[in-house]
Amino acid sequence: MKVLVVDDEKVTRMALIDAIAECGNYRIAEASNGEEAWQQISGQAVPPMMVCCDIRMPGMSGLDLLQKVRAHPGCKDLPFVLVSMVNEAAAIQEAVQLGVSGYLVKPFSQQDARNRLSKLLLLAASKTMERPALTMARLKLPQDRYRAYLSGLQNQIGQLLAELAEGAGPKAPVSSGLRQKLNSLKANCATLGLWRAQQLLSRDTSEEGSSGLVSEYLGEIRQQLHQQLFSQD
Known part of the structure; x- marks a missing residue:
């Protein structure tokens, strides 16, 4: 199943991809900005089962992308995880109001990311099939x-x-x-x-x-x- 990782910083993007790969047999797509991610979410035949997105990016931010996803009838229930800095409490609160599924705080270790993402991936999987x-x-x-x-x-x-x-x-x-x-x-x-x-x-x-x-x-x-x-x- 496909997971989309969105981050304008390649190092962070690769760290998230590695952590997700350690959680199971997932197909992992990536995008370097919100506009590219939106095309992958709304414009492809098979949408991702979960999006993991940085909260701060040039152009369309992670919050902007989350808002577009929640407003779109075809993907409004898509599990969406935001990656934020520890000092971005106000942005996280806004994300909660928009219906974010979870978040990961930077800086993170690979073990922390893997443990957190593993739980979020299980939550995403629960929306794709009955237990x-x-x-x-x-x-x-x-x-x-x-x-x-x-x-x-x-x-x-x-x-x-x-x-x-x-x-x-x-x-x-x-x-x-x-x-x-x-x-x-x-x-x-x-x-x-x-x-x-x-x-x-x-x-x-x-x-x-x-x-x-x-x-x-x-x-x-x-x-x-x-x-x-x-x-x-």
């Missing part, structure tokens, strides 16, 4: 059966990606047969409480180039399933 314990209780499934269902979805996605790769190319429309299989996958994801996967598969794929978009969606969902299976080990 496994609740899913198993709702469906009356033992853990091994639940894991078997997740593995089955991974296999289903692998087959769909192979079918897309053998098709007419990433700019081709989605065939009716493939659309039926995607609807079946969406229903299975809904049953297992995989909300982010269900939302991605509900997106419009009627335009030219939809095969490429579907491949992006399926890649994101497969990584979410991998992360979930890994976390159950």
